[in-house]
Amino acid sequence: MPKQLHVNLFEMNCVSHIVHGLWVHPENNRHRFNDLDYWTELAQLLEYGTFDGVFLADVIGTYDSFRDGPQTALREAMQIPSNDPLLVIPAMAAVTQNLGFGATFSTTYEPPFAFARRMSTLDHLTKGRVGWNIVTSYLPNAARNFGHATEVVHDHRYEIADEYLDVLYKLWEGSWDDDAVIQDREQRVYTDPTKVRYIDHVGEHFKVAGPHLCQPSRQRTPVLFQATGSPAGIGFAGRHAEVVFTGGIDTAAVRANIEAMRNKAIAHERDPAGLKFIVMAGVIVGRTDEEVSRKLDSYRTLMSVEASLAHQQSAVDLTRYPGDALISDLIALKVKGWESLQRYKPEWKVSTVLAQFSGFNRERFFVAGTPTVVADQIEKWLDEDGIDGINLRQYLSFETARDFIELVIPELRRRGRFRERYNDGETLRERLFGAGQARLPGDHFGARYRDAAVLQQPARPLRFS
Amino acid sequence: MPKQLHVNLFEMNCVSHIVHGLWVHPENNRHRFNDLDYWTELAQLLEYGTFDGVFLADVIGTYDSFRDGPQTALREAMQIPSNDPLLVIPAMAAVTQNLGFGATFSTTYEPPFAFARRMSTLDHLTKGRVGWNIVTSYLPNAARNFGHATEVVHDHRYEIADEYLDVLYKLWEGSWDDDAVIQDREQRVYTDPTKVRYIDHVGEHFKVAGPHLCQPSRQRTPVLFQATGSPAGIGFAGRHAEVVFTGGIDTAAVRANIEAMRNKAIAHERDPAGLKFIVMAGVIVGRTDEEVSRKLDSYRTLMSVEASLAHQQSAVDLTRYPGDALISDLIALKVKGWESLQRYKPEWKVSTVLAQFSGFNRERFFVAGTPTVVADQIEKWLDEDGIDGINLRQYLSFETARDFIELVIPELRRRGRFRERYNDGETLRERLFGAGQARLPGDHFGARYRDAAVLQQPARPLRFS
Numbered sequence: 053m054p055k056q057l058h059v060n061l062f063e064m065n066c067v068s069h070i071v072h073g074l075w076v077h078p079e080n081n082r083h084r085f086n087d088l089d090y091w092t093e094l095a096q097l098l099e100y101g102t103f104d105g106v107f108l109a110d111v112i113g114t115y116d117s118f119r120d121g122p123q124t125a126l127r128e129a130m131q132i133p134s135n136d137p138l139l140v141i142p143a144m145a146a147v148t149q150n151l152g153f154g155a156t157f158s159t160t161y162e163p164p165f166a167f168a169r170r171m172s173t174l175d176h177l178t179k180g181r182v183g184w185n186i187v188t189s190y191l192p193n194a195a196r197n198f199g200h201a202t203e204v205v206h207d208h209r210y211e212i213a214d215e216y217l218d219v220l221y222k223l224w225e226g227s228w229d230d231d232a233v234i235q236d237r238e239q240r241v242y243t244d245p246t247k248v249r250y251i252d253h254v255g256e257h258f259k260v261a262g263p264h265l266c267q268p269s270r271q272r273t274p275v276l277f278q279a280t281g282s283p284a285g286i287g288f289a290g291r292h293a294e295v296v297f298t299g300g301i302d303t304a305a306v307r308a309n310i311e312a313m314r315n316k317a318i319a320h321e322r323d324p325a326g327l328k329f330i331v332m333a334g335v336i337v338g339r340t341d342e343e344v345s346r347k348l349d350s351y352r353t354l355m356s357v358e359a360s361l362a363h364q365q366s367a368v369d370l371t372r373y374p375g376d377a378l379i380s381d382l383i384a385l386k387v388k389g390w391e392s393l394q395r396y397k398p399e400w401k402v403s404t405v406l407a408q409f410s411g412f413n414r415e416r417f418f419v420a421g422t423p424t425v426v427a428d429q430i431e432k433w434l435d436e437d438g439i440d441g442i443n444l445r446q447y448l449s450f451e452t453a454r455d456f457i458e459l460v461i462p463e464l465r466r467r468g469r470f471r472e473r474y475n476d477g478e479t480l481r482e483r484l485f486g487a488g489q490a491r492l493p494g495d496h497f498g499a500r501y502r503d504a505a506v507l508q509q510p511a512r513p514l515r516f517s
Numbered sequence: 518m519p520k521q522l523h524v525n526l527f528e529m530n531c532v533s534h535i536v537h538g539l540w541v542h543p544e545n546n547r548h549r550f551n552d553l554d555y556w557t558e559l560a561q562l563l564e565y566g567t568f569d570g571v572f573l574a575d576v577i578g579t580y581d582s583f584r585d586g587p588q589t590a591l592r593e594a595m596q597i598p599s600n601d602p603l604l605v606i607p608a609m610a611a612v613t614q615n616l617g618f619g620a621t622f623s624t625t626y627e628p629p630f631a632f633a634r635r636m637s638t639l640d641h642l643t644k645g646r647v648g649w650n651i652v653t654s655y656l657p658n659a660a661r662n663f664g665h666a667t668e669v670v671h672d673h674r675y676e677i678a679d680e681y682l683d684v685l686y687k688l689w690e691g692s693w694d695d696d697a698v699i700q701d702r703e704q705r706v707y708t709d710p711t712k713v714r715y716i717d718h719v720g721e722h723f724k725v726a727g728p729h730l731c732q733p734s735r736q737r738t739p740v741l742f743q744a745t746g747s748p749a750g751i752g753f754a755g756r757h758a759e760v761v762f763t764g765g766i767d768t769a770a771v772r773a774n775i776e777a778m779r780n781k782a783i784a785h786e787r788d789p790a791g792l793k794f795i796v797m798a799g800v801i802v803g804r805t806d807e808e809v810s811r812k813l814d815s816y817r818t819l820m821s822v823e824a825s826l827a828h829q830q831s832a833v834d835l836t837r838y839p840g841d842a843l844i845s846d847l848i849a850l851k852v853k854g855w856e857s858l859q860r861y862k863p864e865w866k867v868s869t870v871l872a873q874f875s876g877f878n879r880e881r882f883f884v885a886g887t888p889t890v891v892a893d894q895i896e897k898w899l900d901e902d903g904i905d906g907i908n909l910r911q912y913l914s915f916e917t918a919r920d921f922i923e924l925v926i927p928e929l930r931r932r933g934r935f936r937e938r939y940n941d942g943e944t945l946r947e948r949l950f951g952a953g954q955a956r957l958p959g960d961h962f963g964a965r966y967r968d969a970a971v972l973q974q975p976a977r978p979l980r981f982s
Contacts, residue, residue, distance in 0.1 A: 065638070067707055076702040083700055083707075086641040086732070088611050112631065114728060122710065122728065129707030133698070133732040135638035136631075143607040143642065146553050165662040166577065166601075166627055173530070173600035176551040177608065196726035197630040233598070235548055237541040240821070242532055242548075242594030245587065261661035263579060263587065267551070267598040356705070 054468050055434045058441025058484065060107040060154060061098055061453050062332060065137050067129035069109060070332075071447050072363065072409075073356030075129055081449045086135065088143050090449075095144035097450055098151055101457030102471055104483060105152025106144065107185070107277075107443050108137035112158060113194030118362040119369055122193075128359035138170060145178040150474040152483065154183040154277055159216040160209055161189065161198040165260050168223040171274050172266035180270025180479030180490055185277040186292065188213050191365075207516035210284040214514040215255045217292055217498070222251040224273045225492065226501030227264035243267070251507060273492050275481050280313070284516035290316030291497050291514060295328045295484065297443070302416055306331070306437040322495045328484055333417035333433070333442035335452075337426050337459045344420050351447050360409035367392040375403035417442065423463040430460075431469060519933050520899045523906025523949065525572040525619060526563055526918050527797060530602050532594035534574060535797075536912050537828065537874075538821030540594055546914045551600065553608050555914075560609035562915055563616055566922030567936055569948060570617025571609065572650070572742075572908050573602035577623060578659030582830040583823075587658075593824035603635060610643040615939040617948065619648040619742055624681040625674055626654065626663040630725050633688040636739050637731035645735025645944030645955055650742040651757065653678050656830075672981035675749040679979040680720045682757055682963070687716040689738045690957065691966035692729035708732070716972060738957050740946050745778070749981035755781030756962050756979060760793045760949065762908070767881055771796070771902040787960045793949055796898070798882040798907035800917075802891050802924045809885050816912050825874035832857040840868035882907065888928040895925075896934065 067075045067082045075082045084090035098106055114132050116122040125132050137155045144153065153174070157167060174182045188209035189195070195203045204212070232247035251262035278289045279297035289296055296313055300306035314324035336351070338344035358371065367389025373382065380398035383390050396405055416437070419429040433439050446452040464470035475482070479490040492499050500506045532540045532547045540547045549555035563571055579597050581587040590597050602620045609618065618639070622632060639647045653674035654660070660668045669677070697712035716727035744762035745754045754761055761778055765771035779789035801816070803809035823836060832854025838847065845863035848855050861870050881902070884894040898904050911917040929935035940948070944955040957964050965971045 073705070075707065076705050078702070086734075088607065088642045092611055112634075112730070114730070122713070124710075126708040126710040126713055127706050132728070132730055133708070134730050135641060136635045138604065139607050139635065139638045139642065141607075142553065142604050143611040146557055146608040146611050161628060162631055163627060163663050169577075170601045170604060173604045176600060177553045177604065193726060196724070198628050199724045237543070240538070240541050241592050242540065243591040243598070245589075245591040248587070248591055259661070259664045261658060263597070265577070265579070265597055265599050269551075 054431075055440070056471060057430060057434060057464060057469055058104045058328070058330065059456070059470075060105045060152070060330070060441070060443045061094075061103060062109065062443040062445050063094075063106050064109040064131065064134065065140055066131050066134035068131065068359060070363075070445055071351070071355065072128055072130055072359030073354045074351060074447055077350070077354055077448055079448055079451060082129075086133075088140075091140045091144050092147045094450060094453070095148050095151055097453055097457070099148040101453065101461060102474055103151065103453075103457075104441065105154055105181070105183070105480065107154040107183075108140070108156060109185070110134070110137045110156035110158075110187075111191055111194060112161065112189065113191035113197050115191065115362050115365055116193050117365040117367060118358075124358050124362040128356050128362065130359040130362055138174065141174055141182065142177050145174075145181065150181075150476075150478075152181045152183065152275075152480040153178060154185055154275070156185040156187055158187050158189040158194075159213040160204055161194070164216050164219040164258060165223070165262075168220050169265050172224065172264070172269050172272075175269035175271050175274055176266065179477075180481070182271070183275035183277050183295070183480055185279070186213065186217075187279070206282065207284045210288045210516050211513060212257050214288060214291070215257050218255065218513075219251070219253050219258050219260050221273065221498035221501045222253055222507055223260075223262060223264040225498050226504065226507040227251055227262050228268050230268060233267045249504060249507065256513070271479050271481055271490050273498055275484065286313060286316055287514060287516060289313060290322075291320045294326065294481075294492075294496075295330060297331065298329050298439070299331050300416060300437075303437050306416065306439065310438050320497065323493070326485070326493050326495065328440040329438070330441040330443055331417045331433070331437075331439050332445055334415065334419070334445045334447075335426055335430075335442075335456060335460065336420040336447065337423060337455050339422065339459065341422065344422065347447075348420055355409065357406050357409045370402050370405055373402045375401060375406070377402045379405065423459045426460050427463040427467060427469070430464065431467065434469070519896075520905070521934055521936060522895060522899060522929060523569045523793070523795065524921070524935075525570045525617070525795070525906070525908045526559075526568060527574065527908035527910050528559075528571050529574040529596065529599065530605055531596050531599035533596065533824060535828075535910055536816070536820065537593055537595055537824030538819045539816060539912055542815070542819055542913055544913055544916060551598075553605075556605045556609050557612045559915060559918070560613050560616055562918055562922070564613040566918065566926060567939055568616065568918075568922075569906065570619055570646070570648070570945065572619040572648075573605070573621060574650070575599070575602045575621035575623075575652075576656055576659060577626065577654065578656035578662050580656065580827050580830055581658050582832065583827040584834055589823050589827040593821050593827065595824040595827055603639065606639055606647065607642050610639075610646065615646075615941075615943075617646045617648065617740075617945040618643060619650055619740070621650040621652055623652050623654040623659075624678040625669055626659070629681050629684040629723060630688070630727075633685050634730050637689065637729070637734050637737075640734035640736050640739055641731065644942075645946070647736070648740035648742050648760070648945055650744070651678065651682075652744070671747065672749045675753045675981050676978060677722050679753060679756070680722050683720065683978075684716070684718050684723050684725050686738065686963035686966045687718055687972055688725075688727060688729040690963050691969065691972040692716055692727050693733050695733060698732045714969060714972065721978070736944050736946050736955050738963055740949065751778060751781055752979060752981060754778060755787075756785045759791065759946075759957075759961075760795060762796065763794050763904070764796050765881060765902075768902050771881065771904065775903050785962065787962075788958070791950070791958050791960065793905040794903065795906040795908055796882045796902075796904050797910055798898070799880065799884070799910045799912075800891055800895075800907075800921060800925065801885040801912065802888060802920050804887065804924065806887065809887065812912075813885055820874065822871050822874045835867050835870055838867045840866060840871070842867045844870065888924045891925050892928040892932060892934070895929065896932065899934070
């Protein structure tokens, strides 16, 4: 059987998430993000389309490096205003039966005990449909919103995150036995107290007594997503991640990234098949080439280069220089923030860099075309690059998702590349890894805490520095 | 016009909230608290009954003092397992238009920036239907779940809470002007950056940069609820609370408490009419006296004395002593934990104390009877005690609420004591304080931060020690 595609809609509880400037399009609904019915409509559309889930990005600060302030982000509604991602999930869950929900949350600024309870609550309310995108935060303004003078150093953030996960596993996997809750009305016993325990975690960064406040949920630990790049991030993902956001400039690079990650999982004594790989993808589809061109043009004219520069926290305001100036010249002139220009090729012109922010260039996981063209490309992503799924980038809400459902999914189904329907009652983890696999697999690091004896042992922290 | 009653259903995201042992009743739905449809059914019932709202209590630890462990709490499902209170609100909001939502959250253990965003998100999603019950936490186990060796000292918790509120007001009231969001698609401006500002809060306990991540919501600051008792709590409420949970053993005591609170508000230069007073009330109603007796009996037989002792964190296990033993004797014998017995009258017997936990005795705000008897009593509470509303204690979910809706509200309406319908589109604050009053009143401490100049000034902390 050919590999089938997993698809999440890539979302954020804000106006302009990742394709900037398009909120002004008359058919875009992004300005409705404050309203419940935006989210319930969206969830129902995605479930109608049998999407795997909706995946919510998040940041907890403002992009205020570009032009030394937040004015560009504010004007462009670039991830500000933005609302809490977890709180839209219960409303979407209330109007769906099968759709999954991934939410981003940072391990750096909020205590693990409360987060463990929030995710268990969501796993109960959704009957096992939640995933967590583990991030450690990177915005300087986020650090300043939580009492820090500046960002916690990158590798140290991963060491904190490793202990954070340790606390969570103890609460989610170890604090309550599967048969702790018996609900015996005759004997008047809801929980057998001998099957619930304190975790008494004492580490370098956290002290947490427990017991976990929630009884075991369908998945216990939510499906663990993580985006990687750095060596520390890959080391962390090797131990913890079940689904990795990856990427690469070409097929060889993507395959190499996946290979490196699988090897890291093996080093952590995990079955490398226990990892899935997804990428952010842009898909613009039309019934005809003319329709595709019309869409490309209508999007391109509205895209905001300035918002993209602000999103990059660009230290150099490239809009101030002539389009035909060479990056190498700006570096030679040591313009303010020139160090950040080293990510570009020196022979590029300023206009080449700015053209990147049109959103359609230089990307492995972008396709525009009719349904057969799109499906051909997606099959290559699955078979040649070796990915398992995509987070679908939105150009217009809800046009992007609707087009994918109406035009792409039927074509993928004809090729055996997409589910025909949901399996009733499956959890998000089962949708990804198969029936019966609602819980973390036994070879995952977090599973060790199911053994009450191991729960009492000191943790073995990962070291990145 | 006679004073009308405000009614919230008193809830908690757990099995056994405050009347313990009744979860085993065959018609009780409390074991369904993990399921979304418990909450959506409940919300629809309450909105059908034109309740003001549902009010969610919370604790973030386990009661583990009684008998030196959590076993009683676990066996009785006494506030454990318990799930996050905020996360059921969006689902209830999705199936209602008017019902209000109060949620408990502690200022002691989690950072204010994230909480500010969560409440703003809820205020957006509900279109201004949320309130916040400010607590500072008291369970020793809660402290140990958040890295503390033991509880933060009581009065110090209120000083931290005062600064916490300061941060929140700056984010909610001061960071964004009312006309900051313009959504001008022609000019491609979502927010006017000149009308959004950092808060740059630097205090004794918190450093928070801002800007707030959320655009202004209908109420901005949620309706502020607080339960008081201690002098520090009353001092805090005088500055901050809009709705105070109060009580008292008799009418004179209740009136004195209300009077003291209003005077404290005046001392903070607030209109004392800007405070409402609610009490927890037990109402057991039936069509006939026989029906009332049957209900009382069926509840009483199931009530759990042990769970109530655990809920009190009782240091003495009174169930180990003969029912006719005198409290004065136990004190004289200096039994372990005897100090805690001083709250009872020395001439009481052990059986007298334990009988308290049947839940029907010695309470000013309890009534059992036919609808006219209940309504007579409620009118006295309104007119003689001077309260404005009740949090209705549940015996059975959903019987308690359904009985109140079917039997009590019609009788209160006949007497002009209860709304006939909701006013379309009103916020929770407007329901309490009148049309047009969606925001904090101008004389409230939090309103000062609407002035950008004041936002930059150092705070004037309350001192309780």
